[in-house]
Amino acid sequence: MLLPEARHAIVTTCQELSRSGLVVGTAGNVSVREGDLLAVTPSGLRYAELTPELVGVHRLDGAPVEAPLGPTSELPLHLAIYAARPEVGAVVHTHSVAATALSTLVDEIPSVHYYMAMFGGPVLVARYATYGTETLARNVVRALHDRTGCLMGNHGAVTVGPDLATAHDKSVYLEWLCEVYLRASSAGSPRLLSTLEIDAVGVKLGGYGQRPPTT
Secondary structure (H helix, E strand, O other): OOOHHHHHHHHHHHHHHHHOOOOOOOOOEEEEEEOOEEEEOEOOOOHHHOOHHHOEEEEOOOOEEEOOOOEOOOHHHHHHHHHHOOOOOEEEEEOOHHHHHHHOOOOEOOOOOHHHHHHOOOOEEEOOOOOOOHHHHHHHHHHOOOOOEEEEOOOEEEEEEOOHHHHHHHHHHHHHHHHHHHHHHHHOOOOOOOHHHHHHHHHHHOOOOOOOOOO
């Protein structure tokens, strides 16, 4: 089986996204790039039924290599991100509630918390386009410029990272940011952080985090 580790990781991630409510039903999709291939979720399959063998492997032009089922309808989105961002190794697209709700209200997530710096600065909302289209893919690539996350207008959210664990973590943080803003704005006018503060936190976060020691 091609890309076995990536395909197993996608199954685990999809099941976690479902358990945490970041996707519902068959919504959302996940991919991992390795070299000139990518592993990506199939279309219209419940995550509870997803197995590594059913995760498709495609070339970066979309051609199937080892794919028993048709790929996600958002394959053009994944391919466009990888073409524009060679450093990206994984893409997570969710239909999480807070992110989707906020995507109908704003053009940019207001800076209510310094976690905004995790995404490289202000998180933009990509202009709405019909799902699965090249237009939507272009809009998302534009909103992701120099960023690791964006909202998709009236649709959901996209996060990227050098690996799947990072992209998945960012999807969780992005949903949290959206939820915080929605709750705060429902009670009043939230105080927002300045661009200078977000930039300063970005520098601090650049050296943040540890890994367990290896033996």
